[in-house]
Amino acid sequence: xxxxxxxxxxxxxxxxxxxxxxxxxxxxxxxxxxxxxxxxxxxxxxxxxxxxxxxxxxxxxxxxxxxxxxxxxxxxxxxxxxxxxxxxxxxxxxxxxxxxxxxxxxxxxxxxxxxxxxxxxxxxxxxxxxxxxxxxxxxxxxxxxxxxxxxxxxxxxxxxxxxxxxxxxxxxxxxxxxxxxxxxxxxxxxxxxxxxxxxxxxxxxxxxxxxxxxxxxxxxxxxxxxxxxxxxxxxxxxxxxxxxxxxxxxxxxxxxxxxxxxxxxxxxxxxxxxxxxxxxxxxxxxxxxxxxxx
Numbered sequence: 001x002x003x004x005x006x007x008x009x010x011x012x013x014x015x016x017x018x019x020x021x022x023x024x025x026x027x028x029x030x031x032x033x034x035x036x037x038x039x040x041x042x043x044x045x046x047x048x049x050x051x052x053x054x055x056x057x058x059x060x061x062x063x064x065x066x067x068x069x070x071x072x073x074x075x076x077x078x079x080x081x082x083x084x085x086x087x088x089x090x091x092x093x094x095x096x097x098x099x100x101x102x103x104x105x106x107x108x109x110x111x112x113x114x115x116x117x118x119x120x121x122x123x124x125x126x127x128x129x130x131x132x133x134x135x136x137x138x139x140x141x142x143x144x145x146x147x148x149x150x151x152x153x154x155x156x157x158x159x160x161x162x163x164x165x166x167x168x169x170x171x172x173x174x175x176x177x178x179x180x181x182x183x184x185x186x187x188x189x190x191x192x193x194x195x196x197x198x199x200x201x202x203x204x205x206x207x208x209x210x211x212x213x214x215x216x217x218x219x220x221x222x223x224x225x226x227x228x229x230x231x232x233x234x235x236x237x238x239x240x241x242x243x244x245x246x247x248x249x250x251x252x253x254x255x256x257x258x259x260x261x262x263x264x265x266x267x268x269x270x271x272x273x274x275x276x277x278x279x280x281x282x283x284x285x286x287x288x289x290x291x292x293x294x
Contacts, residue, residue: 004041008083078138095219209272
């Protein structure tokens, strides 16, 4: 067992449960500091793992990283991704309209504004904003980790997903004031244009393509580390408010799943537009969307 891996999964599942660290520690009969030490990778007994799994309503195997992990809370999912990306040497992403790790500060600012404007009044709104801060913090931590480690990123963007992203903007589905909705649209345009610039520049360790043919039925990510690879399938995008309940993300290290997704990714990559041709296509899509929405 790698206790650091168990600690990362424990933290993500604690966030998924919605329980406070103090509550879990009290039920477990340990101090909050002890629980945090477990999350940081301190040695943990199998009996403690069993009891934690019972409290968190997951299987002990899930805490050990065996089988499929499930997350319904966006903030918990972001935290689990951070843990996986900490060990990944390659990030292979298929079918999304943007890459979380490459998004800008403008993206973060638009997210924060949209979540603030959509928060309900009173205590419920305060709790929602606290969760939003947690989710945004996890996203920013993921981007800082990427900037420090620089794993190889291969991303094939889905054209249909990009068109929807451009026309609707960030945080589509939230009830936002017109000014905030327009800021979210403008943030989406700037992210797509930034991706086009990267396609032109083709920096070392970063490859971006655009698929125009049949779109992936479900976007996915393959994270490859030196010892293990994981497949992530998820409807939980970085734009979702932390408390949103819209679907369930799945994470697995099963060899057959990794191999199947890798084969699909390689086929999509071979047929994708790349370089200046793909960059010009993104700019053209952006221009068309601006004309349609203005």
